[in-house]
Amino acid sequence: MSSTTPLPRWADLxxxxxxxxxxxxxxxxxxxxxxxxxxxxxxxxxxxxxFGTPRGLSYTLYYTTSFIFTGLAVAVAFHAGLFNIGAEGxxxxxxxGTGLVALWLGPHLPALVLLPLxxxxxxxxxxxxAAVPGYLQAYRGSHVVITTIMFNFLASTLLVYLLxxxxxxxxxxxxxxxxxAPSAHLPxxxxxxxxxxxxxxxxxxxxxxxxxxxxxxxxxxxxxRSRAGYRLRAVGSSxxxxxxxxxxxxxxxxLAMSLSGALAGMVGxxxxxxxxxxxxxxxxxxxxxxxxxxxxxxxxxxxxxxxASLLFGALFQGGAEVSFEVSGxxxxxxxxxxxxxxxxxxxxxxxxxxxxxxxxxxxxxxxxSVPSGAMSASGAPHG
Amino acid sequence: MDEALIGALTASTLRVATPLILCALxxxxxxxxxxxxxxxxxxxxxxxxxxAAGGAVLGSTTAALLLAIIVAVTLSWLHGYACVSHxxxxxxxxxxxxxxxxxxxxxxxxxxxHQGGQTPPVSDAVRLRPLWPGxxxxxxxxxxxxxxxxxxxxDGLLGHNVLVYATLLLVVGVWWLLYRTRxxxxxxxxGENPHMxxxxxxSVLKLRYAxxxxxxxxxxxxxxxxxxxxxASFAPNMTAGRGYMxxxxxxxxxxxxxxxxxxxxxxxxxxxxxxxxxxxALPGIGEVPVQxxxxxxxxxxxILLAGFIGRTVAPAALGRPYLKER
Numbered sequence: 006m007s008s009t010t011p012l013p014r015w016a017d018l019x020x021x022x023x024x025x026x027x028x029x030x031x032x033x034x035x036x037x038x039x040x041x042x043x044x045x046x047x048x049x050x051x052x053x054x055x056f057g058t059p060r061g062l063s064y065t066l067y068y069t070t071s072f073i074f075t076g077l078a079v080a081v082a083f084h085a086g087l088f089n090i091g092a093e094g095x096x097x098x099x100x101x102g103t104g105l106v107a108l109w110l111g112p113h114l115p116a117l118v119l120l121p122l123x124x125x126x127x128x129x130x131x132x133x134x135a136a137v138p139g140y141l142q143a144y145r146g147s148h149v150v151i152t153t154i155m156f157n158f159l160a161s162t163l164l165v166y167l168l169x170x171x172x173x174x175x176x177x178x179x180x181x182x183x184x185x186a187p188s189a190h191l192p193x194x195x196x197x198x199x200x201x202x203x204x205x206x207x208x209x210x211x212x213x214x215x216x217x218x219x220x221x222x223x224x225x226x227x228x229x230r231s232r233a234g235y236r237l238r239a240v241g242s243s244x245x246x247x248x249x250x251x252x253x254x255x256x257x258x259x260l261a262m263s264l265s266g267a268l269a270g271m272v273g274x275x276x277x278x279x280x281x282x283x284x285x286x287x288x289x290x291x292x293x294x295x296x297x298x299x300x301x302x303x304x305x306x307x308x309x310x311x312x313a314s315l316l317f318g319a320l321f322q323g324g325a326e327v328s329f330e331v332s333g334x335x336x337x338x339x340x341x342x343x344x345x346x347x348x349x350x351x352x353x354x355x356x357x358x359x360x361x362x363x364x365x366x367x368x369x370x371x372x373x374s375v376p377s378g379a380m381s382a383s384g385a386p387h388g
Numbered sequence: 389m390d391e392a393l394i395g396a397l398t399a400s401t402l403r404v405a406t407p408l409i410l411c412a413l414x415x416x417x418x419x420x421x422x423x424x425x426x427x428x429x430x431x432x433x434x435x436x437x438x439x440a441a442g443g444a445v446l447g448s449t450t451a452a453l454l455l456a457i458i459v460a461v462t463l464s465w466l467h468g469y470a471c472v473s474h475x476x477x478x479x480x481x482x483x484x485x486x487x488x489x490x491x492x493x494x495x496x497x498x499x500x501x502h503q504g505g506q507t508p509p510v511s512d513a514v515r516l517r518p519l520w521p522g523x524x525x526x527x528x529x530x531x532x533x534x535x536x537x538x539x540x541x542x543d544g545l546l547g548h549n550v551l552v553y554a555t556l557l558l559v560v561g562v563w564w565l566l567y568r569t570r571x572x573x574x575x576x577x578x579g580e581n582p583h584m585x586x587x588x589x590x591s592v593l594k595l596r597y598a599x600x601x602x603x604x605x606x607x608x609x610x611x612x613x614x615x616x617x618x619x620a621s622f623a624p625n626m627t628a629g630r631g632y633m634x635x636x637x638x639x640x641x642x643x644x645x646x647x648x649x650x651x652x653x654x655x656x657x658x659x660x661x662x663x664x665x666x667x668x669a670l671p672g673i674g675e676v677p678v679q680x681x682x683x684x685x686x687x688x689x690x691i692l693l694a695g696f697i698g699r700t701v702a703p704a705a706l707g708r709p710y711l712k713e714r
Binding site: 036039040041088090141145146147148150151152154155156158159162163165166169170294297298301333334335337338339340341342343344345347348351352353354355356 | 469477491
């Protein structure tokens, strides 16, 4: 603790995520070994399941898509100094918005008009669901962490109510809406590739992956290449300084939460418009919480988030394969690993980085001292 | 309303409220010392698993309770290590505990018990039984007021196990600890102004760890209640958001033990009513959707936090890591 050696920038950006991930994987491997499985075997099946076949790769990318949206949502709020735990609820509302537009206008509009409207509907619903906690934090002093938790529960009860009562398909036994009109279907990647004459196995992967990558690019341009993004980050790094520079922190808080909610709401395009084609329960399936792990792992930067989403997508798909192949393995192993990653790269970041920093300091000292033949004499920080 | 209904509602309100009260007290102790605890859900879930596994394998109530408490306290210390010893983000650490618990409990349950994430049921001898099973019948026999006493006092109030009454006593205990002891005064001060406590020569670190230890004990009790009094076995995600609801109750109770008790009883009552209101048309309102009643605790908490029902004041140093100046 006595050493306060700052970490070099390259180490902070590249080395730390790898070290943190390695520790989390090691902890997971210990658990795997503890429950009597071979970690190496599990890893082999997992990697093959996630990347080994075109079909597996498609599933990986399908999971990746939702995680990019929710990871970006958490990151945008984070840059304004807010911790948005409500991506889950905002994604539920986003799916609801997407679905309501599809149910309402589906029979009347062609896909080219309808799909953008569904996207806007989902984004607006997600935005509204996040803007309220944002407003309450900015103007009424209630903390966004607590209100977004409450809004997650409110979102899921709202969805249950709507699907049990007004939206329930008449005569159906399961809790879901009627199927959407064909024009509300976002084409799958295999369909899009078939138009180009390329054969690709069918999977839930759809064109919202392109949307997710565009969203990541958009978030990068907004946050680091625009005035609006500068204002947002200014409030995040120092509210007082930002206010002194003429930025209204309240506005930025509401703006950041709205943007965050809109991004989370786009999960609806992937799950509702791209895959299910109807409204149903549990379509978010924890992607909102995975978004927290993704943002923490990806250091809240779009590039990091896309890579971290790919990692988690691979874990989810590979984990599903492993649970088929290896008896006694369940996908909850992946949830556990997700928890370890949030713990080690998020909560424990200040525990681990001093070790790495002193390790690097030690290495550079050794490198410098070897050619001259002298030991490092000056009282370099130790330990 | 007849006496049987009132008795049944009272009984299920207390049953549902007990784990909420324990968890809310746990959260309250941590947060009054300045440590945000949104990991209540995860600690309770892991404790429930420990109690179920311990109770099923070792066949002893004491062992089940001890294991649950040890597991929950360990998680609390992990939270403390990340956020009190080091300046990790308290919300991130709490979420990490919740996600880890959700995954790890199922992984261990599958590996050890091979029942799709469940544990075998805890035997009846290990489970907590009502303290006075004959109370209702004895009171029923009294002349004139017998049926009323039997239903409301006998079934509603006296038909519970020891943990329910212990929980009610713990509310008084935590109140006494916080407001009538030197330790409590220091604990509250460290949540308001840790610099002052440090300047007075009292260790901020030790106080916050002490609060987290008590927090773990209470979470352990809450988790074991779910297994030893309610479900008999562990099931994946069996806490089902109770930890978050306790967090809401703690805020609803303005971070005070007795008010938090009322909030938990209110939330418990709403839960008891929600089940009974299914398909019943109320005069003047019509049929109330169950989901509306279920959403009420969360909705009320948001409205309260927004400052529309009085003002809530959180401990001033809540969520801020304390760095000792050198």
